[in-house]
Amino acid sequence: MARDDTLRGHGAGAAAGVAPERARLHVAMLSLQFGYAGFHVVSRLALNMGVSKLVFPVYRNLIALCLLAPFAYYLEKKDRPAMTPGLLLQFFLLALCGITANQGFYLLGLDNTSPTFASAIQNSVPAITFAMAAALGIERVSLRRLDGLAKVAGTALCVAGASVITLFKGPAVFGPAAALDVAHHHQPAAPASGGGGKSWMLGCLYLMGHCVSWSGWLVLQAPVLKRYPARLSVTSYTCLFGLLQFLAVAAVAERDAAAWALGSGAELLTVLYAGLVASGVAFAVQTWCIDRSGPVFVAVYQPVQTLLVAVMASLILGERFYLGGIIGAVLIIAGLYLVLWGKSEERALAAKEDAAAAAGTICDEAAAASCLKQPLLPPATSEAV
Template identity: 75%
Template sequence: ARRVCGMPEKAQLHVAMLALQFGYAGFHVVSRLALNMGISKLVFPVYRNIIALFLLVPFAYFLEKKDRPRLTLGFAVQFFFLALCGITANQGFYLLGLDNTSPTFASAIQNSVPAITFGMAAALRIEKVRLDRRDGVAKVLGTLACVAGASVITLYQGPTIFAPTAGDDKPSLQEVPFLAAVAGEGKNWTLGCVYLIGHCLSWSGWLVLQAPVLKKYPARLSVTSYTCFFGVIQFLIIAAFFERDAGAWVFHSGSEVFTILYAGLHRLRRGVRSADMVH
């Protein structure tokens, strides 16, 4: 086993997974901060994917120069639909859902992605369901547990946040439902849940659709680059129609720049990791 700084390879894998999970958690918080600062939900993913694209293209071009198949119209169409599902719908639903809920909830409901992915793969016969084996039974039980958990956190209406305070002249929060208070004034928690479920469905569909594409076009970094490119084009078209405020494209603080850079690096890491897992 290879050692890095005296650390065994098995320990390195655990550290890498912990770092990855911290990165995911940070992305939820940073994205919510970006929305709270007033960054447009259409401008944010455009800049995010542009950063990821510029960082990824040099590696894809030079590392896969000899292994990359020729780009044909058929491949371009497949990359376009991968972007539509895995970037445009995925990120669009996520930001809409996060804007109406909370980073904690968005992170929790993403745990349903493996279950949804397994269900889609089984339905399309990409993956077999083996109930005669322990791993097959474990997958089915895990899928049911994930779906049940996602349903509970979506449908549960919790108690009030604060108990009544005697002699308090200020408006009491005793009648404010828990979910409504967490979502914030003017937000719709139920609609946010629907958006996040759409985000999970899009993410799972993206993972499933990548499998047949990567079999025909095995250059993983190039597939991610083309997908990211079409995602930028799609978001730019949508923003041209719905984002009429020219000032939304201007950075107003260093904090906004930081959130976009962090999101761009996270987009790069997640795209490469997803392609590696599917491959």
């Protein structure tokens, strides 16, 4: 009885400790989507002001490195394992995938399309990440169990919901009656090529490369964090190698020295926002969430970004909110619930298996101890001769 009470007490304490962490993970990911929603607008403003597509990521990653490196150095002195050539290669590949290819393809795609389309196409990240993680065995999926089916169906619903918000407008549900409809008809209907030498189709290909790179970065972080469990240091090394890679590319492709000068305070603010919020804070938050809950949990929040853009446009810019936004929001929330429910059921099943294994070990140890205490032969009895 005492042992059962002790086990129940440990289980209740573990459950109480898990709940606040899960809440922090959800709050962190929601805050991250707000930051990224603003980054789409900021990046477009920077490109419109003439900031170079190579200089912009160099400054962005330099600011992020200056922000993260001091914290990583002082807070993770005891957590950093010894550096090896294999780890350096992994950091280099993380930077190549998650910074150089990811940010480079994004800026090229954004320059040829629009922030709305760039945000919409990023909703393929959960599906790509889920497929990559399942193929590599990082994310366990059993289609014979409800949790596996829920994760697959939830991911599909998230992507479908964000697609509905982008592609289907429908009648206006609520919003200012005097809102102008000009802004809603301003976006082109995906022409093959735009003015000024820009190609919509090429922009779509760049953005798909951005999504694949982003998904690969999310998935590759999980095994690296197991070998090098210092999250801020991993992020700092990734920013360092990404900065070096962009500097190497800029040294060859950007020959205009004037492109490195930020000509106005607005350009400086866009670079600071990109470096501090979209790289420094965002990378640290993403790495922490991946370490605590896996890459699919991080990726599945991506479609929320499109919903936030629609809501912010309605509240701040005075745009009407249409039926497509309502339907898409319902699909996104339902998809998130299914994925998170599936992961919760998977964790509960794993906890039961661990508890059963631990209970079996305790029983085996108790049986072995009783066998040692009990003699192998019964004591001799004195009989009359």
